[in-house]
Amino acid sequence: MLTGRVVSVNGPIVKAAGLRGIGMFDIAEVGRDRLIGEVIRLVGEITVIQVYEDNTGLRPGDEVTSSCRPLSVLLGPGLIANIYDGIQRPLVGISEACGHYIKKGIKLSPLDTEKKWEFTPLIEAGAEVNEGDILGEIPESPLVMHKVLVPPGLSGRLTSIGAAGRYTIEDDLYTIENGAAPYQGKLAAYWPVRKPRPSRSKKKPFIPLMTGQRVIDTFFPIARGGTATIPGGFGTGKTMTQHALAKWCNADIIVYIGCGERGNEMTDVLTEFPKLIDERNGRPLIERTVMIANTSNMPVPAREVSIYTGVTIAEYYRDMGYSVAVMADSTSRWAEALRELASRLGDMPAEEGFPPYLATRLAEFYERAGLVETLSGVDGDISIIGAVSPPGGDFSEPVTQHTSRFVRCFWALDKILADARHYPSISWIDSYTEYLHDIEGWWKDLDADWLTIRAQVMAILLEDNRLQQVVKLVGSDAMPPAQQFTLFVADMIKNAFLQQNSFDPVDKYCPPEKQLKLLKAILDLHTTGEDLVRCGATVKEISALEVVSEMVRLKSEVPNNELERIDDYRKRLAAGLASLKEKIQKG
Amino acid sequence: MTAEIEYTTLSGISGPLIFVEGVKGVGYGEIVEIRDKSAEVRIGQTLEVDEDRAIVQVFEGTSGLSVKDVRVTFVGRSLEIPVHRDMLGRVFDGLGRPIDGAPQVITDNLMNVNGLPVNPWSREYPRDFIQTGISAIDGMNTLIRGQKLPIFSGSGMPHNLIAAQIARQARILNAEEEFTVIFAAMGVKFDMARFFIDSLEESGVLTHSAIFLSLADAPSIERLITPRVALTLAEHLAFEEGMHVLVIMTDMTNYCESLRELSSSRGEIPSRKGYPGYLYSDLAAIYERAGRLKGINGSITQVPILTMPSDDISHPVPDLTGYITEGQIVLERELFNKGIYPPIAGLPSLSRLMKDGIGEGRTRSDHAQNAAQLFASYAKVKRIRALAAIVGEEELSELDKIYLRFGTAFEERFLRQGDEENRSIIETLDLGWQMLSLLPKEELYRVRMEDIQRYYMPQQEVQEAASCRL
């Protein structure tokens, strides 16, 4: 144990002397309250520590101690359904210990140390084991079978392993010997937050992460193991989109990181997720969710760590062979924390006050996503979806710009759409995905024509975008009927397909089959309608058909398990359009 | 605590900051008492401490201080104020000291003005609908008890009138409890504060209100404390006494300017428009003090007011506020110039907590769809108006012309109302349907079929309803 003393305090940045031998990223405990801090710089005799708790009252001369361990996350059963602050302090435990407010100096184990877990060994003592091998399992929640793995970097002979039974995370469970001192394994172990957990190899993602959000799944899909960003000004729908994905995407595990955002948004997750039932397994969504909440009013330095804490937990479940989706809302607040600390350290700023290492840090973070072959030889993946909150909604700012270099999906939120309450306000013009061809195969299994259908609908939207420039100048009435009809169909795509209300009891989630059927109905209207217009029908005559105006309500009025009703609808649509054609040809 | 030593070792003064040398054992963020020649006491706080020097910000400003005659004592704790329910009906300065002639309330309940961060686990999600009697708010941007919903205004616009109307009219349906109002003024003129106090007095709300005034002539640095003092009392009343507190803070732009001033006198690297990089976190520390707590009856609802410099919503102050608060009520110059009160902009205004506070059993089952449709249709009006400005109204299609009529009716009859007019939520929703009924049914794709059958009015009825209102 090293002991030193504080020499200066500038906000959360504390300089200490007398800690010779301490390493970068080691934990230090500062002052009488033994506040948790991390070594972020070593300059001669001076150790620079960033303190993760409110340090009002801290004085030069106060004691600093360190046992020279790096800042780490405790990984083991009990993470699921839990909520932590940025440095993995359990918020439930904190509220039990000190009430409604977070007081400083509280030290609690992130995992329940008394709870007994039902462990089943899957390997016998005496076996040779390698890093990543599965030793046994624990039903952590009805949705998550927790695998107990040989820690990375360790191999040797398994000299003992506990029999099937109930163990706490502190009980000795197994021993591995490989010449050196025997390793005494337990259900839980620490891992340094800033160090990615190893895997055998990275693979090319090929399965889409289905989100149930039409504009994403159909137009800008993300693959499992992929990266995406959601940039948008305030109130454009970043958090709602992240919540929708956390609820409905088909990952096995969700890590939701509220990084410098609102307290009530975390409360919303906390109150809603236990009640929301996952249609695929009939279980509450909370049983696959881990939450990290370092809200905007909590200490800023812990906000900087929160995303690493989250992604380390994600890697832990990936290593068990799960598909994990990480939501980080908002990475801009993380970048601002970085900026604030850099400025207190006197670092030379690059763009807009951000330190020059902003881009590298962002790249490192998104690099922790991916589909991998785990150490135990199975596939596991992490998808990362990061919100970005650009000042003034201007995407040319550094965080948006750098992020767009490191992610492969860009879901640009559009203020004009949001103002018109067209949600999700993901722009179909400014957004893009680079995963289309990686995941095409999956969709093709559902429908061989998927890519063509998607392209046809996209083409109408792009044509609409071009025509709107003309409409702005002359009005749509002055346009030729064929173009008026394109505008009409584009409006239908926007209202009947792209627009999707997260509060609608049916439409909050749209399965891929329904997405396809809706697209086909729209294309029916497009193809047949174009023909009608050529025969002299006006757009008004077409739009006035009862069956046409019904289309916009299909998404919310056809329940997800009665999709054949859309097939019926298509028949009625065809009939309606045919009788209009007859009428025109007669008249 | 170290013995209180007096230091006379100032090495410099810069803006609101003083630098004290040779100090020992002084804590970060501690309170400092500063006495000048006349022995008048000013309050300050340490911003940075090292082994023999402290940087102190002086809340009353440094004007009149000189390096020579100043004596400084470090008190060894953070800034605290006494809090008690007897503070209702009283007027205080920006640091929480009485200025109404009556003595300081006696209590040993002292609270740190910076508060503590609420544990997100301990929050209760706000769901109770507040009826303000203003259609644009209740119908489309519903205020919820425990929400933080700012008013984004511009110079000369009637934000104070609106805030006062909210303070007077705010009610929870089927509940007896009244709101306790806390009013914090930062850098505003006395007339404005007077207007507010009078308006609370007339409606009999003043006796359960507390007023904190850091007026335009007070030192600018004092404003950094004013909202914190006000919210500290609010927290006591809400979470220790179980009251429902409505906190109105004006003008947050002045607050942010003071913070910018402080930051620049410390020589910090500025971020946008000279504001410090930590403006977001600093504002969050204020706004996040709104809300509800599990197992406690009281609540804090915040209505901060800010003026957008040159009506620019992307200016850092409204921008960062919007990123923290749960929506915003935006006032629009164009409506204001048309003489419409309240000039609440139809599109950029938003209430994020609305979703859980409205609907069946809370307001009415058609509320959400009604609002969504009004927003969508009004957005279309805006597009058509832009087009009409180019091609002329005559060239517009029949449908577009109908939209224009809807737009005018919406502004003149739905948005516009008297500053004493108190509409019930049912009146507001019915009025919304009257507006929507001006449009053909096929255009109403955000509302449910069943609601159309129930509420959509034949044209003739709409006309009649319109004429009896006028």
Ligand SMILES: Nc1ncnc2c1ncn2[C@@H]1O[C@H](COP(=O)(O)OP(=O)(O)OP(=O)(O)O)[C@@H](O)[C@H]1O
């Ligand atoms: N898919 C959606 N369905 C329905 N409403 C939505 C949807 N997306 C957004 N909204 C509406 O927009 C509001 C703002 O959305 P959200 O809170 O997600 O914005 P944000 O981009 O996260 O803003 P901030 O940057 O300030 O956090 C929501 O409260 C909701 O009313």
Ligand SMILES: [Mg+2]
């Ligand atoms: Mg958000």
